[in-house]
Amino acid sequence: MTQHKALPARRAPSSVKSEQRIKDILAVAREVFSERGYSSATTIEMARRLGVSEATVFTYFAGKRDLCVRVICDWYDEIIAEIEATLPHVTGTRAKLFFLIRTHLYRLMIDGPGLCALILSEGRAKDDTFGSEILQLQRRYTAPLMQVMADGVAAGDIRGDMPLSLLRSSIYGPMEHVLWDAISKKTVDIEETSNRLAQLLWQGLQPPNPNAAALEQLQRDMAAALRLYDQTSSSKK
Amino acid sequence: MTQHKALPARRAPSSVKSEQRIKDILAVAREVFSERGYSSATTIEMARRLGVSEATVFTYFAGKRDLCVRVICDWYDEIIAEIEATLPHVTGTRAKLFFLIRTHLYRLMIDGPGLCALILSEGRAKDDTFGSEILQLQRRYTAPLMQVMADGVAAGDIRGDMPLSLLRSSIYGPMEHVLWDAISKKTVDIEETSNRLAQLLWQGLQPPNPNAAALEQLQRDMAAALRLYDQTSSSKK
């Protein structure tokens, strides 16, 4: 787990009750930031939903920005933990990829487009207010996918004629897009959607021209067969 | 071109000078909205960049929202015009797709990720303050791609086993993502990147080839036959 600098305004979060309060605040903050985006989210709304005063929020967090950083970090922590716990038990490039795609999509769906937008927009703000911490988490989050792809390329399961970063984009990109479509509809079959998406992407990621490769192999096999036949028939002579 | 209701606060934008002012304001507004997002963008910053007073901005636009709507609409107008002018002269599913991808990516690169985020986030706000006008433009913008894909499916050039909306997402999605990567680097070869992306997507969009599967099976059969022949001929020796 990432160790946050925590930035408490004036207290050490030691007691059990304090820990719970922090969790409550973070949960509500995640909600509000998701629904409104960073700028439009207000501390008073969070306080009201929590049933506490605004000042209480500031007792536990140094400010709105810090609160938002924590929300984003926690989100990454959760999904990273999930992936790092399960991925090692999945075998095969294809299966690993399918797993990563499904996990990512699940998260996005559950946490909603708001949080997704928050992480995308605010996480990459020009002014580095959200700092390098989040950048680091982003890298840690995408690392497993990058590894899987690198291994896949080495094993010949994935095309090696393109930069990994482009492959990564073509995996994460569609998912966010699918999400926007999803919110207009009532229900979305995540399992089905992620499966289809995975199939589509997998096919795109394949080394190009499998037909040609198969044909070349067939040619080689035929040539070998012909040679063998030649030898057999000539030995009969 | 979309005909805007214009909504000027007090003035009829008739003269040449007026038109220029409006263009200047829109250009700066596009910048600021791009960099800061809707909520964090301020009218005073726009005014300062223009070297005029805030009041001047409100002389030409009814308010911040209207200004933003105009920025988004103008963006759509530009790219839609570009596509509708050129696409008809491109032939072939693959070529059309490559053209659309390159055009889209170009636009995104030129206008930057901020505007992209603005259009995505604010254009889809649940409280449709930005109204149906933008929704309409969105549909008009994606319509050509959808048509190309529908035709491609009908012609057997594109796989028909997935909803068009998913295909659309897997095209538009990566591009936005690629963009985020792009801004960290100094230079990006758009031509190369869009070409690679197009290749990747094109391959993913191909109908899963039954011929290739048959060939692979044939190959396996041949190999088995060879092995058998091997064994047979060697046991005869």
Next chain:
Amino acid sequence: MTQHKALPARRAPSSVKSEQRIKDILAVAREVFSERGYSSATTIEMARRLGVSEATVFTYFAGKRDLCVRVICDWYDEIIAEIEATLPHVTGTRAKLFFLIRTHLYRLMIDGPGLCALILSEGRAKDDTFGSEILQLQRRYTAPLMQVMADGVAAGDIRGDMPLSLLRSSIYGPMEHVLWDAISKKTVDIEETSNRLAQLLWQGLQPPNPNAAALEQLQRDMAAALRLYDQTSSSKK
């Protein structure tokens, strides 16, 4: 007619066209001030109704305040002219009073409650921005009524046991009040209303206890009659 200082911003209103423009502006200004009150009235609305630019208004008037002063003054001028022209031809305290009441009510009804409120509220603003000119007009406007009442008191037609200012208030006061009631109804019969109001007020203004006066007179008459009868009958003895 009151001679206004006119306060033109930078021009002398000499030509015929100019005079017309001034009249047009004043007419529209009266409308707008009536509908919105001084503070809420805007110069741009006046300009728009006139179909000219805001600047034009300021070509003819030094500012909003001056415009408003002129509107109020003109209103007084009109009604004063009306009264001073007709009142001399009316004879009898009662008839004069009825005439004044009807004229006042007519004016109020025609010009609407807005203008009435404007004249009442703004004409008496704490900060004497509207100056002494209006105060003078107010005095000139009420002067005829005051004169009629003073004469009436002298002639015994009107009670003399109360200050004239109180009598004046009890005449002008109800009319403004009636006006407020009037605007909620569709139509008001001004003739009937002013008649009734005049009757009511006239009765209140009568010297008190006409019954007692009549009785006293009767008593005197009876005493005289008795005395005469006495003389007659005693002369028969």
Next chain:
Amino acid sequence: MTQHKALPARRAPSSVKSEQRIKDILAVAREVFSERGYSSATTIEMARRLGVSEATVFTYFAGKRDLCVRVICDWYDEIIAEIEATLPHVTGTRAKLFFLIRTHLYRLMIDGPGLCALILSEGRAKDDTFGSEILQLQRRYTAPLMQVMADGVAAGDIRGDMPLSLLRSSIYGPMEHVLWDAISKKTVDIEETSNRLAQLLWQGLQPPNPNAAALEQLQRDMAAALRLYDQTSSSKK
């Protein structure tokens, strides 16, 4: 007492200190609205007079409009409470009317003409932003007077040949007018003024006395009789 929906911007006005603040703000707001009217009154002036920041005002009230509504409602509440508490203990049409007139005039004098104008102008704005609540209060406020008059008409104490609304106007109307006169003078004897006004109005409200007319006729007859008797007796001489 009217129960207000209160509409505090952010705080629940529970504690003693809060209640006091609210009262202070309302008192100052009443002052400022009175002096300047709704449009010209500014929140910053209120804040300055209170010695607090503008934000504090908005902490307790949702906005300028709400503040004004509260000011007007509170005014009505006060006077309505006063009337409803005392009127039942007054007997006789004349005494009731005198009491109502004195109470109304007292209120107007204490609160000044500004508040009066505010209530008249803003309370009857066509765009009923101030809503039905005030209209209701207005009705509740005038109800006792209307009842007294209706009873008076039934009992023959008050003339029944005119609409009640006209009678009401002729009572409330003069009072507001008297007020305007009052502010120019240093001191006003409210007791005396209200007594005189009440006398005047009472006389106006009396049923036109047919007895008096009959008496007058009788007097004329007697005079004629006397004249005849005069001529007769002198001619006999």
Next chain:
DNA sequence: CATGAATGAGAGTTCATTCAT
């Protein structure tokens, strides 16, 4: 003479943040 264009000076309102209790 009329006006297009611009603006300074505010207005109401919001909100993250502080601090004594």
Next chain:
DNA sequence: TATGAATGAACTCTCATTCAT
């Protein structure tokens, strides 16, 4: 520890007024 209370700073938006053309 929690909060009632207060606020500075900022924001969007309005409008009477000026002035070169």
